[in-house]
Amino acid sequence: MIAFKTYTGIVAPLDRPNIDTDAIIPKQFLKSIKRTGFGLNLFDDWRYLDSADLVDAKKPRKLNPDFILNQSPYDKATILLARENFGCGSSREHAVWALIDFGFKAVIAPSFADIFYSNSFKNGFLPVKLDEKEIDKLFDEVDVNLGYQVEVNLLQQTVSSDSGDVFKFEIEKNLKERLVKGLDDIGLTLQMSEEIRAYEQARSNSAPWLFS
Amino acid sequence: MAGKTLYDKLWDDHVVHDFGDGSALIYIDRHLIHEVTSPQAFEGLKLAGRKPWRLSANLAVPDHNVPTVNREIIEDPISKLQLDTLDSNCKETGITKFDMFDPRQGIVHVMGPEQGASLPGMTIVCGDSHTSTNGALGAFAFGIGTSEVEHALATQTLVLKKAKNMLVRVNGALGKGVTAKDIVLAIIGEIGTAGGTGHTIEFAGDAIEALSMEGRMTICNMSIEAGARVGLVAVDQTTIDYVKGRPYSPIDENWDKAVEYWSSLKSDVDAHFDKVVEIDAATIEPQVTWGTSPEMVVSVTSTVPNPADIQDVVKREGMEKALKYMGLPAGQAISDITLDKVFIGSCTNSRIEDLREAAEVVKGKKIASNISLAMVVPGSGLVKQQAEEEGLDKLFLDAGFEWRDPGCSMCLGMNPDRLSEGERCASTSNRNFEGRQGQGGRTHLVSPAMAAAAAIAGHFVDVRQS
Numbered sequence: 001m002i003a004f005k006t007y008t009g010i011v012a013p014l015d016r017p018n019i020d021t022d023a024i025i026p027k028q029f030l031k032s033i034k035r036t037g038f039g040l041n042l043f044d045d046w047r048y049l050d051s052a053d054l055v056d057a058k059k060p061r062k063l064n065p066d067f068i069l070n071q072s073p074y075d076k077a078t079i080l081l082a083r084e085n086f087g088c089g090s091s092r093e094h095a096v097w098a099l100i101d102f103g104f105k106a107v108i109a110p111s112f113a114d115i116f117y118s119n120s121f122k123n124g125f126l127p128v129k130l131d132e133k134e135i136d137k138l139f140d141e142v143d144v145n146l147g148y149q150v151e152v153n154l155l156q157q158t159v160s161s162d163s164g165d166v167f168k169f170e171i172e173k174n175l176k177e178r179l180v181k182g183l184d185d186i187g188l189t190l191q192m193s194e195e196i197r198a199y200e201q202a203r204s205n206s207a208p209w210l211f212s
Numbered sequence: 213m214a215g216k217t218l219y220d221k222l223w224d225d226h227v228v229h230d231f232g233d234g235s236a237l238i239y240i241d242r243h244l245i246h247e248v249t250s251p252q253a254f255e256g257l258k259l260a261g262r263k264p265w266r267l268s269a270n271l272a273v274p275d276h277n278v279p280t281v282n283r284e285i286i287e288d289p290i291s292k293l294q295l296d297t298l299d300s301n302c303k304e305t306g307i308t309k310f311d312m313f314d315p316r317q318g319i320v321h322v323m324g325p326e327q328g329a330s331l332p333g334m335t336i337v338c339g340d341s342h343t344s345t346n347g348a349l350g351a352f353a354f355g356i357g358t359s360e361v362e363h364a365l366a367t368q369t370l371v372l373k374k375a376k377n378m379l380v381r382v383n384g385a386l387g388k389g390v391t392a393k394d395i396v397l398a399i400i401g402e403i404g405t406a407g408g409t410g411h412t413i414e415f416a417g418d419a420i421e422a423l424s425m426e427g428r429m430t431i432c433n434m435s436i437e438a439g440a441r442v443g444l445v446a447v448d449q450t451t452i453d454y455v456k457g458r459p460y461s462p463i464d465e466n467w468d469k470a471v472e473y474w475s476s477l478k479s480d481v482d483a484h485f486d487k488v489v490e491i492d493a494a495t496i497e498p499q500v501t502w503g504t505s506p507e508m509v510v511s512v513t514s515t516v517p518n519p520a521d522i523q524d525v526v527k528r529e530g531m532e533k534a535l536k537y538m539g540l541p542a543g544q545a546i547s548d549i550t551l552d553k554v555f556i557g558s559c560t561n562s563r564i565e566d567l568r569e570a571a572e573v574v575k576g577k578k579i580a581s582n583i584s585l586a587m588v589v590p591g592s593g594l595v596k597q598q599a600e601e602e603g604l605d606k607l608f609l610d611a612g613f614e615w616r617d618p619g620c621s622m623c624l625g626m627n628p629d630r631l632s633e634g635e636r637c638a639s640t641s642n643r644n645f646e647g648r649q650g651q652g653g654r655t656h657l658v659s660p661a662m663a664a665a666a667a668i669a670g671h672f673v674d675v676r677q678s
């Protein structure tokens with residue numbers, strides 16, 4: 001997995017609460033059996049004026065000029081700014097893959113849906129939780145500064161803006177460590193194989209029906 | 213020391229290793245698999261040269277992409293590839309799979325409990341957020357992403373952070389014509405779609421205890437729409453009676469042992485909950501969503517709310533966007549909303565009791581002329597068989613409904629069943645997000661009885677009066 005330490009980039013504001021994973025990557029694109037290529041269809045319903053399916057994925061599309069990611073310099077944004085409950089709805093990890101494939105490295109919001117939050121860490125993608133007030137401030141600043149950038153520093157747990165603001169964010173130690181080191185979750189767990197077998201042994205004595 | 217909640221007990225019984233920071237390595241008893249979220253997990257497994265840890269813990273079924281008519285030919289080549297990939301992955305690894313022509317095939321969350329593959333006290337995972345459905349059995353069941361699917365396959369465990377405990381108590385008795393679906397929509401209306409975030413919700417109270425297992429499944433199914441990854445109902449006699457005699461259920465002495473253990477699966481009286489919400493069942497009326505989030509819900513006797521009445525700017529703008537998308541004016545009576553399509557199905561409401569409820573309403577009547585399509589999609593092949601034995605298919609067909617083969621169908625329109633731009637649908641599913649049932653489609657979430665009554669009237673009606 002790719003490690004995440006610190007990253008500076010352009011912030012794209014998406015001023016909506018409850019952005020769900022259906023909106024991030026509509027279901028017609030979930031039919032792929034790969035992890036890549038979803039960036040083209042990130043926010044598909046909002047980003048394009050016409051509709052498409054995976055079958056005709058290569059046809060030229062009509063861009064919606066009003067959508068932020070279609071406007072320069074936000075088409076090169078790498079940090080997304082959004083409102084509360086980001087990533088709610090379906091558990092599809094494709095939502096995280098699509099954000100990464102588009103070029104995003106992190107998303108900043110006041111709160112995230114649980115499954116989206118945990119999916120992010122499995123892919124080296126950082127969800128940053130800031131206070132509502134701090135989020136308001138960032139939205140205000142993005143509004144008046146074209147190409148506004150922030151630095152997201154995972155080691156320091158800070159978001160620092162062009163204008164000199166430094167916002168501190170909380171993150172669980174375990175999650176932070178895995179992301180900073182880019183550790184492979186499965187490899188780590190398999191180091192505990194003995195413990196897993198011991199659990200199975202004990203449990204199959206007390207609850208044999210679970211192992212038949 | 214305070215007692216334990218049901219969630220605490222389930223958690224403690226599955227800890228393989230405690231990391232000491234609120235997270236633990238949790239053992240997974242059952243892993244259910246479907247075709248959409250598993251291909252990349254199997255691929256990862258293969259690339260790393262790993263094998264499933266315990267084959268018998270896994271059970272696979274295709275549901276999202278399967279056609280609900282003529283399944284011999286799958287026209288969409290990409291759907292077909294996904295279905296074939298599940299096939300070959302299960303063959304290569306040796307995982308049991310019910311194929312499309314097996315009567316046991318169905319929506320994964322309907323199939324699990326129906327087979328007894330989901331049992332009380334288990335940890336159950338699936339790469340699908342509505343795995344929460346299984347919590348109705350008193351199981352710790354939750355949806356996971358594809359990386360976690362791979363992790364569960366490879367290690368039979370997951371690294372989890374323990375959630376907080378939330379109790380939603382629904383006191384008293386429901387009014388006539390009010391169902392489990394109305395309870396859960398009313399709860400989401402009250403606490404919001406993020407109300408349960410970071411929590412496990414236990415549903416309790418007289419109204420929950422009085423529900424059948426199927427009703428409890430409808431409620432736990434939508435706990436994810438209330439923000440909670442896990443929904444739970446304590447084990448009682450209703451649970452045990454439901455589980456008895458199912459294909460994967462324990463038998464003989466194992467059954468007795470299991471029942472003894474299951475009987476302990478309830479929260480202690482002195483257990484501590486971080487959040488408690490109380491709702492009076494008698495105040496719940498049949499619910500209809502009017503917007504693009506499940507929390508945008510009112511009772512059928514009410515009107516579309518007016519954003520101008522809302523102080524909070526973000527919330528107001530959200531409402532305005534939703535109304536624009538839904539093509540509804542503020543203040544319109546819910547009963548004046550006319551419909552184009554009606555969908556009865558999905559993992560929320562496609563079990564036999566749901567179909568009976570809907571059939572009762574349409575019996576001897578015809579769908580309205582403005583309804584271009586009304587369809588019933590049973591949750592599994594076995595539900596379909598049972599309904600046909602009871603003659604429910606005839607009642608639906610005579611009324612003008614289509615009677616389909618089991619699958620997810622128009623709940624998310626990955627197969628050919630979907631809404632066109634601007635079409636309005638009364639749906640018994642669980643998500644009314646923009647484009648969920650088809651791009652530009654407009655979804656109103658309701659109970660099966662309400663959907664059936666709307667099909668007959670052509671617009672929403674109070675099922676208590678129809």
Ligand code: SF4
Nearest residue numbers: 342558559620623624
């Ligand atoms: S019926 Fe709908 S919500 Fe349920 S598993 Fe299928 S697509 Fe998901």
